[in-house]
Amino acid sequence: MSLAHAFRRVSGPSLDDCHILADRWDGKPWVEDHAESWVVQVSDGRMHALKSQVGWLTGLWRSPSGRVYVSEGGSERGGIHVSPGKDPRAPQWEFQELPLVAMGVWGVDDRFVLTWGPREDKDEEGMFRWDGRSWELIPSPGEVIQVHGVSPEFVYAVGRKGLISRWDGSRWHTVPSFTRAMLTGIHVESQDELYACGGNGMMEGSVYGWSEVVESPGMVVNVTKFRDEVLVAGAASGLLRLKGNTLEPVERSLAAMAMDSRGRLVVASPEELADSTNGRDFRRKPLSEFVALTEGVPTMW
Numbered sequence: 001m002s003l004a005h006a007f008r009r010v011s012g013p014s015l016d017d018c019h020i021l022a023d024r025w026d027g028k029p030w031v032e033d034h035a036e037s038w039v040v041q042v043s044d045g046r047m048h049a050l051k052s053q054v055g056w057l058t059g060l061w062r063s064p065s066g067r068v069y070v071s072e073g074g075s076e077r078g079g080i081h082v083s084p085g086k087d088p089r090a091p092q093w094e095f096q097e098l099p100l101v102a103m104g105v106w107g108v109d110d111r112f113v114l115t116w117g118p119r120e121d122k123d124e125e126g127m128f129r130w131d132g133r134s135w136e137l138i139p140s141p142g143e144v145i146q147v148h149g150v151s152p153e154f155v156y157a158v159g160r161k162g163l164i165s166r167w168d169g170s171r172w173h174t175v176p177s178f179t180r181a182m183l184t185g186i187h188v189e190s191q192d193e194l195y196a197c198g199g200n201g202m203m204e205g206s207v208y209g210w211s212e213v214v215e216s217p218g219m220v221v222n223v224t225k226f227r228d229e230v231l232v233a234g235a236a237s238g239l240l241r242l243k244g245n246t247l248e249p250v251e252r253s254l255a256a257m258a259m260d261s262r263g264r265l266v267v268a269s270p271e272e273l274a275d276s277t278n279g280r281d282f283r284r285k286p287l288s289e290f291v292a293l294t295e296g297v298p299t300m301w
Contacts, residue, residue, distance in 0.1 A: 002027050003299070005291050006270040011062040013263025015275035015283055016045045019068050019085065020268070021060040022290050024052075024299070032056055032074060034301050039070055039081075040290065041088040047293050048088035051081065054300045059104035061113070064262075069130075071102035071115050078102045080115055080130075098135060100126045104146065112152040116144040141165035141172040146222075148186045158183035158196050164210060177203065177210055185222040185233070195230055195242075197223045202232065202242060214245050226261040227279050233257055239267060241279075251282060 004027040012018025025035035037057035039050045055074035062068050068085040072078055079097040099121045107113030113130035127140040142163045149155030153169035162179040165172045183198040194205040201215040222233035230242035233256035240247040255269040264275040273285040
């Protein structure tokens with residue numbers, strides 16, 4: 001059987017020190033019963049397999065302390081896997097089950113983490129907040145896809161049907177977004193500088209409102225700011241830069257899907273990982289390293 005592999009998420013300060021969410025499946029159209037999700041840690045430039053399971057691990061976020069949060073939203077259960085993330089040779093995991101098909105996870109620090117997705121016990125969207133001790137159910141602003149913010153009192157969520165909503169520390173405030181298209185990326189730089197993106201392009205905003213900036217040349221899925229430049233993950237269009245009211249290519253060969261700009265700019269594409277100190281020159285880590293890491297490990301389905 002010829003297996004297929006792909007990177008999906010990356011979180012961490014550099015290509016030498018990060019956590020990755022990756023997939024291995026039977027090479028056919030993806031179905032949960034014939035696929036594995038893998039959590040991999042890169043330490044000192046070397047990959048270590050931390051966790052693997054049949055089914056869908058949906059999101060990964062590494063806190064500033066190095067603690068790792070991984071969301072699970074499969075058909076059997078939902079919740080968050082948590083690891084101290086310290087020693088890749090002796091990984092430790094705790095699963096915190098929630099009545100939620102958890103579709104993503106993100107936080108400010110270890111005392112403010114959010115996860116979201118359809119409720120398992122009710123026909124509605126749900127969201128839970130971690131305060132460092134326990135998970136608390138809070139109202140969901142809608143069908144959330146991504147969350148980002150700068151403090152527990154200033155967080156934005158975007159999602160389906162043009163959803164843009166702001167968390168003020170106690171509740172969500174949904175604001176006009178001038179689109180009904182699905183929004184997949186959000187970056188909060190400050191109260192005066194916000195960016196969102198989706199299949200139809202980019203929007204720019206502040207706490208006072210949003211406006212459309214530019215239509216994209218194709219699908220765009222994520223946005224961040226790095227070294228005073230707004231960078232956009234353009235998937236098949238590569239890594240893009242917002243320049244005025246246009247999106248121009250930065251690295252066409254890098255089919256960017258996810259980014260982390262808290263240290264170096266770290267980028268995940270299905271076929272490789274990359275990082276950069278200036279947003280122009282990139283180091284690369286090919287998918288073949290993940291393939292070699294898992295080669296000889298029997299499939300779990």
